[in-house]
Amino acid sequence: MLKAQNSLGIIFFPAFDWAISPTHPERQERLLYTQDQLREEGLFDIEGIGEYKPDVAAIEDLERVHFLFPDGGSVTTRSHRISAGGAMKAADLVMTGERERAFAMVRPPGHHAMKVVHGSRGFCTVNIEAVMIEHIRETYGHKRVAIIDTDCHHGDGSQDVYWHDPETLFISIHQDGRTLYPGSGFPQELGGPGAMGRTLNIPLPPNTSDEGFLMAMERVVMPILDDFKPDIIINSAGQDNHFSDPITNMNFSARGYAALNEMLRPDIAVLEGGYSIQGALPYINLGICLAMAGVDFSHIREPNYNPEQVRQSSRTTEYIEELCSQLPRLYFDPPAFKSGKDTSQGILSGDTFVRHRQIFYDTDGINEVQQENLTVCPKCRGLLKIETRADSGPLCLGVEIPIDACPECRSKGYQLVEEGQLKGNYRYIQLINRLDKEYVRFGF
Structure with a gap:
């Protein structure tokens, strides 16, 4: 019988009663196929891996993070509060020591929700990672937190929430904003005057494959994490970098996602995007779970995966190598925020x-x-x-x-x-x- 090296708690919330429309990519099937796949693969038969139900976040939990106008009850639904509560449940499992790691597979997602909320943008209304982080700080005391956002879209909401927070490191690895929504996430976006360098964006070119993502992790993310020394590492685990995703242009694989999490060793993962509902999400989520639990994931292989067909070009590799050589200095030696200089950042x-x-x-x-x-x-x-x-x-x-x-x-x-x-x-x-x-x- 297999045994997890790291005990893992998994929280499911498919949000049956919430959808933008019946055929919208962000719908309940995103998690239902995954749930079936994890059971068929016997994930919950592995000693040390358990499934949990989400909690329900209170309006006050949301108001620690967001300015909600006109009020929380008007702009959020119960599904939003349960999604945030699922992330909070993951945090409680880890912070109390009941589980060493936790993965909140919940929806609706949240990383495009900014400090101010008047409605939904990028399918997001409540920033569920931020609600979780501030729940941790309110309940368990001061913590240095690192958020590594691996969604294909720039995590502009999380960046906005933590723009002025020197105790939160936000790193977003995403498809270049010149080619994809929300059109942001460039290297010059570094944080407010008291938190310069605590925001770092890694915009990768379209058609980046496993090689490019793992290069960025190894050469940029990991050295910065070693220096920042967070108490908690969170993977904002969007899965729309997959080569089969219908709304993006990247070439990441399920095994690549697992390898990324093996390298990152997050304490908590929270599901964000990912819209290849049958061909990618069940396999990516399985790979992430196995990697977080410290179980072999080498057998993970999604349908239609051909390494040669999704391999990035040599030109792409050269571009990412140059990016990786320049980006670390923006964290280790950020430019001074000059008084009186009006920029796009303020x-x-x-x-x-x-x-x-x-x-x-x-x-x-x-x-x-x-x-x-x-x-x-x-x-x-x-x-x-x-x-x-x-x-x-x-x-x-x-x-x-x-x-x-x-x-x-x-x-x-x-x-x-x-x-x-x-x-x-x-x-x-x-x-x-x-x-x-x-x-x-x-x-x-």
Whole structure:
């Protein structure tokens, strides 16, 4: 009888009652075929591997992370909260020591959900990894966290949530944003003024195969992780880099995904994208599970896999080699954020960092405009203020007092909320006070 070297908990949630449309790629069959495959292969007969049910995240769990407008109940469904709760369950299994590793196979996905949420974009409404991470920090204390996002699409939502957090390392390996949604994820996107280098993007060219992905892992990701020394490693485990995926242009294999996880050794994996429902996901998920459990995965082989047909070109290899030679220095020696220099990433003026942004919620057809202001503080990570409006809707205000807030930033945060209430400029105001674990909202 096989035995897992690392005990593994697997959380399933197919979300039977949630779909964008009956034929949309992001539908319940994404997990149903996987569930059948894992049982047929006898995965749960391996000693040390067990299946668990998800928890249900409370609105407060979401409000630790997101400014939700008009409110959490309006923009999320129970399925979103169970998907986030499945990720939280995975975290609890690992943090309590019940399992050494955990894989949350849940949907809807989350890595395109940004700090502010007015609706769904990129099939995502709630950033389930971020909800999980902040649940860990709220429940188990301070942790340095590394998120390695291996979805084919840039994890722009996770990047946005942790743009100003020096204790969270976010690395996204994805198809070059010049060729795929959401059109972002370039090397110059490095984080806010207090967290430069804590965001790192690895945009790979179309038709990259196992060789290119594993090269980026070995030459860029692993040396940076060795230096950052996270307490927890999370794989934001999108699977749409597969050669058979219908909406992307990459050539990764199921065995390549398993090899990536064997190298990464994540504590927790959370399912993101992946839309080759029969030809890829059952085999990728099986490979990831075996790799996380420390069980041989060399027999994994999906239908229609021909290594020669999906091999990357020599030109692609040369491009990735050059990329891998240049990217590490952006983490180890990031450029200084210069005061007064207005860039696409924002402008630093005195002790205030400002970003003006336009965000399109492609799933719901919503246009958002927002202004983000961060107080750059020498004593803490700074007070965050976001003014936001969706389409022709009302102006809303979000204020976040950080988890390490100094007395000045804490006091200024309350002052911003009180001024917003008195002046009546905002239809909705939400306060996230991580220091005192206070999450409140006001509507007028």
